[in-house]
Amino acid sequence: xxxxxKKFIFFLVLPLAxxxxxxxxxxxxxxxxxxLNRPALSPPGWIFPIVWTxxxxxxxxxxxxxxxxxxxxxxEALRLYAIQLSLNFIWSxxxxxxxxxxxxxxxxxxxxxxIIRMISAFWSVNQTAALMQIPYLLWVTFxxxxxxxxxxxx
Numbered sequence: 001x002x003x004x005x006k007k008f009i010f011f012l013v014l015p016l017a018x019x020x021x022x023x024x025x026x027x028x029x030x031x032x033x034x035x036l037n038r039p040a041l042s043p044p045g046w047i048f049p050i051v052w053t054x055x056x057x058x059x060x061x062x063x064x065x066x067x068x069x070x071x072x073x074x075x076e077a078l079r080l081y082a083i084q085l086s087l088n089f090i091w092s093x094x095x096x097x098x099x100x101x102x103x104x105x106x107x108x109x110x111x112x113x114x115i116i117r118m119i120s121a122f123w124s125v126n127q128t129a130a131l132m133q134i135p136y137l138l139w140v141t142f143x144x145x146x147x148x149x150x151x152x153x154x
Contacts, residue, residue: 011064015056015085022089026096039149055136062129069125077121084114105147112140
């Protein structure tokens, strides 16, 4: 297997692995979600794994494009990518395992900020990679609405 293929697989699998680990560590999340007082526009629980899989694949593809670039801004873009991926992971544990919805919302705001910074950094390295992150930003914005409503309703 050549080095580019290994790199591609690594960058594609990394966010999926982070998401899978979060899913494993929060395996009762759909039971918790189902029992919460949720706002209008709350999607059914089964939609989350589908959407997150797509978003993680887009993250992986985008990060691979950035990693392949000769741009000197590549390292900063990947650092921001790693920060937001870590915050993404932490949010799940705080929301579902600790059931601390206010702290989870604050983490989500920080995540949102780092996603915007990541998109901006990606844009300066590879515009396609940046555009691939727009659905993620939109989904996290929607998640912010859900999270804040859950804080207020529970």
